[in-house]
Amino acid sequence: MWPLTRRPDPLVVLGSTSLMAWSALGFYGGSLTLPALCSTQPPGTMPLPVSFDLALLLNSPAKLAAGCALMIAATMSPLMIAPLRHVQERSFAKRRTRAMLLFSIGYMAVWMAAGMALQAVALAARWAEPAPLTCLTTAAVIALLWQVSPAKQWCLNRCHRRPHLAAFGAAADLDAFGYGLANGAACVGACWALMLLPLLLAQDHLPAMAAVTLFILAERLENPAPLAWRWRGTERILRIVAARARIHLARRSNVREVSL
Amino acid sequence: MSHTRKNVWQLGGDWADPILWYARGVKAMKARELNEGTGWRFYGAIHGIDRDLWTQYGYLSETDTPPSNADIRTFWNQCQHGSWYFLPWHRGYLIAFESIIRDAVVGLGGPDDWALPYWNYFKPGQDGLPPAFASADWPDGTGDNPLFVEQRYGPNNDGDIFVPMNAVNQNALGEPDFEGVATGGSPGFGGVSTGFAHGGRPHGRIEQQPHDQIHGLVGGELSPVQPGLMSDPDTAGLDPIFWLHHANIDRLWEVWRQNPATHVDPTKPKWTDGPASIGQRAFVMPIPGGKTFAYTPGEMSDLSKLDYTYDDVSPPGIGPSPLEARMERFGVGVAMAAEAVGRPAMAEPKNVELLGANNASIRLTGAQARTSVVLDTTVQNKLSANLRAAVTEATPAPPDRVFLNLENVRGVSDATIFDVYINVPDGANPANYPRNLAGNVSLFGVRKASKVDDTHAGDGLTFVLEISDLIDRLHLSGTLAAGQLHVQLVPRHPVSDEAQISIGRISVFRQGD
Numbered sequence: 001m002w003p004l005t006r007r008p009d010p011l012v013v014l015g016s017t018s019l020m021a022w023s024a025l026g027f028y029g030g031s032l033t034l035p036a037l038c039s040t041q042p043p044g045t046m047p048l049p050v051s052f053d054l055a056l057l058l059n060s061p062a063k064l065a066a067g068c069a070l071m072i073a074a075t076m077s078p079l080m081i082a083p084l085r086h087v088q089e090r091s092f093a094k095r096r097t098r099a100m101l102l103f104s105i106g107y108m109a110v111w112m113a114a115g116m117a118l119q120a121v122a123l124a125a126r127w128a129e130p131a132p133l134t135c136l137t138t139a140a141v142i143a144l145l146w147q148v149s150p151a152k153q154w155c156l157n158r159c160h161r162r163p164h165l166a167a168f169g170a171a172a173d174l175d176a177f178g179y180g181l182a183n184g185a186a187c188v189g190a191c192w193a194l195m196l197l198p199l200l201l202a203q204d205h206l207p208a209m210a211a212v213t214l215f216i217l218a219e220r221l222e223n224p225a226p227l228a229w230r231w232r233g234t235e236r237i238l239r240i241v242a243a244r245a246r247i248h249l250a251r252r253s254n255v256r257e258v259s260l
Numbered sequence: 261m262s263h264t265r266k267n268v269w270q271l272g273g274d275w276a277d278p279i280l281w282y283a284r285g286v287k288a289m290k291a292r293e294l295n296e297g298t299g300w301r302f303y304g305a306i307h308g309i310d311r312d313l314w315t316q317y318g319y320l321s322e323t324d325t326p327p328s329n330a331d332i333r334t335f336w337n338q339c340q341h342g343s344w345y346f347l348p349w350h351r352g353y354l355i356a357f358e359s360i361i362r363d364a365v366v367g368l369g370g371p372d373d374w375a376l377p378y379w380n381y382f383k384p385g386q387d388g389l390p391p392a393f394a395s396a397d398w399p400d401g402t403g404d405n406p407l408f409v410e411q412r413y414g415p416n417n418d419g420d421i422f423v424p425m426n427a428v429n430q431n432a433l434g435e436p437d438f439e440g441v442a443t444g445g446s447p448g449f450g451g452v453s454t455g456f457a458h459g460g461r462p463h464g465r466i467e468q469q470p471h472d473q474i475h476g477l478v479g480g481e482l483s484p485v486q487p488g489l490m491s492d493p494d495t496a497g498l499d500p501i502f503w504l505h506h507a508n509i510d511r512l513w514e515v516w517r518q519n520p521a522t523h524v525d526p527t528k529p530k531w532t533d534g535p536a537s538i539g540q541r542a543f544v545m546p547i548p549g550g551k552t553f554a555y556t557p558g559e560m561s562d563l564s565k566l567d568y569t570y571d572d573v574s575p576p577g578i579g580p581s582p583l584e585a586r587m588e589r590f591g592v593g594v595a596m597a598a599e600a601v602g603r604p605a606m607a608e609p610k611n612v613e614l615l616g617a618n619n620a621s622i623r624l625t626g627a628q629a630r631t632s633v634v635l636d637t638t639v640q641n642k643l644s645a646n647l648r649a650a651v652t653e654a655t656p657a658p659p660d661r662v663f664l665n666l667e668n669v670r671g672v673s674d675a676t677i678f679d680v681y682i683n684v685p686d687g688a689n690p691a692n693y694p695r696n697l698a699g700n701v702s703l704f705g706v707r708k709a710s711k712v713d714d715t716h717a718g719d720g721l722t723f724v725l726e727i728s729d730l731i732d733r734l735h736l737s738g739t740l741a742a743g744q745l746h747v748q749l750v751p752r753h754p755v756s757d758e759a760q761i762s763i764g765r766i767s768v769f770r771q772g773d
Contacts, residue, residue, distance in 0.1 A: 167765075
């Protein structure tokens with residue numbers, strides 16, 4: 001029998017969701033993502049509204065939304081594990097699935113809106129600056145500035161919040177949904193600049209998105225912190241790797257000593 | 261050479277040699293600069309530092325030369341709270357501190373077997389602050405006794421320092437597991453699995469009671485912005501009594517380990533190897549000779565492998581374990597209960613589920629706060645069936661344990677202490693209903709835990725009180741079926757609005773199969 005506290009386990013559900021979404025993105029060869037949209041016309045050769053109209057003509061809103069949803073499911077699902085566990089643990093057993101679904105809807109709704117907005121920004125950027133390298137470099141500088149800013153830490157700290165949740169009735173539903181919205185908003189605030197980068201690539205956007213996902217996951221391993229200008233995101237993961245290497249080397253050394 | 265830590269009240273006098281040498285050692289540490297690793301203030305900052313509070317109390321000034329940024333990052337703000345590292349981190353902290361005092365003692369011509377005394381406030385007649393700490397003078401009448409601090413206000417905030425016995429207990433020693441769960445069930449004797457946690461939630465049982473209580477009772481406060489040193493984790497290490505209090509907590513860990521022998525520390529690598537093994541800060545202390553002492557929890561586990569011991573690790577009283585007592589309450593014979601408790605099948609169940617909750621967050625101001633926890637009918641029936649089975653089954657099973665959770669407790673007054681009662685009749689004086697007392701809560705660490713943009717994300721603290729005995733009685737009297745628990749929070753002193761104490765949710769969880 002599954003333990004009550006892990007039924008269904010968000011790690012399994014969301015890990016599977018992420019893997020399936022990545023598989024779908026790989027299967028469709030990225031045709032559901034922005035680069036396909038961008039390639040509908042030479043950048044900068046027509047007014048922006050016309051570019052948008054043309055893009056929507058060649059890529060139905062449903063297709064765009066599906067691509068956006070897939071991308072969010074692939075990249076953001078792992079980030080939902082910790083807050084979903086909180087929802088699960090603090091809800092009645094009979095309400096857990098419902099509460100987790102409501103949280104997920106709130107979280108995904110925010111990300112869907114943000115994802116569409118990011119695609120529009122990416123399209124506008126490509127329209128305004130036809131040279132892909134210039135466009136990408138500008139976005140990278142913005143992402144770097146955001147990465148080291150206190151504002152980014154402000155968002156990250158709120159990603160780590162675990163609020164109290166009402167247990168009964170509509171209040172419980174509202175709290176779960178509201179927590180999803182709040183957590184999603186904080187997550188968008190923390191990740192928007194990084195997520196924009198792969199959208200500006202003319203090719204290899206899926207590997208780039210995978211790299212960004214790994215970076216965001218590593219960043220989320222770090223604890224909340226005071227607001228400050230500083231580099232963040234890699235310290236914890238590098239220390240984990242170093243610690244594992246030290247332990248591995250120590251074990252090998254012990255084995256060698258024993259065999260000698 | 262093994263060193264023996266002894267009861268401060270049984271050293272042979274108020275200023276017996278070990279205390280006198282401790283005072284001289286503290287004086288030597290206090291004479292050192294802020295940036296000296298073996299200095300008093302540096303060691304206080306290892307536990308935690310709040311620059312505003314330190315400046316307010318004169319422990320920090322603009323003329324101080326701070327340590328290097330590297331030293332600050334390596335050593336300061338290191339204490340582990342709300343974590344299964346609470347006990348081993350503080351053990352290493354004590355060992356390193358003791359080595360510095362001993363080095364100073366030996367340097368002054370004192371004995372090289374000097375060991376840190378402990379304050380066992382539970383012993384009859386020993387609940388008062390040891391006199392050497394209460395006097396501003398040395399025994400010869402000169403007035404710069406380094407063991408005395410002004411900012412120690414006591415349980416009534418009047419400078420009279422003692423530990424009210426109705427505010428503390430050693431019930432944690434009956435907790436069977438070191439590691440607990442953060443999901444609403446027992447937080448365990450030693451705390452819940454965390455990474456490096458400079459203030460986590462919830463606190464383990466020994467941390468919550470008596471550790472937190474003693475901090476708040478001894479420290480007290482003049483106002484929420486004028487806490488006693490002991491009341492706040494960011495100033496606690498500056499009070500010399502801190503070290504004797506923590507020596508007692510460290511001693512209680514060994515008492516728990518030995519009584520009974522089935523009490524064991526975690527063996528998971530994440531605990532034994534410590535947070536450095538998972539890419540987080542290492543536990544490391546400066547020690548004499550310009551050296552550092554880095555340690556893991558696993559290295560702190562076995563007292564016989566360390567350089568000290570305690571003169572008394574006997575259990576506080578011989579009686580049935582909490583589980584045996586509960587089974588006997590349900591009519592299971594003493595022999596059968598003892599036999600059943602010893603069976604492997606009686607290993608602590610870890611399944612936890614929400615049983616009930618109140619409907620809105622509450623503010624604690626004035627003399628009390630009340631709320632009602634509504635129980636979910638389905639889970640309540642499950643609990644009742646489990647408790648009935650404890651009486652009727654031929655082979656008795658362990659009854660479910662039940663825990664009251666005070667979730668997301670926030671505020672700015674770490675010295676706030678309150679009692680939690682259940683189902684005291686309206687208008688009645690809770691003090692007349694000691695059997696309805698669910699437990700005591702001390703908000704040690706709440707100010708820091710309430711800051712959003714700090715290491716805690718502002719979620720506040722969560723306290724977990726076992727109410728299995730109360731639930732048993734309600735079940736046996738047939739009143740559990742009412743489907744509600746009336747919870748009353750009674751602070752030791754009226755709480756001001758300025759303290760901003762709020763409780764996000766009060767909930768009840770069952771822990772069983």
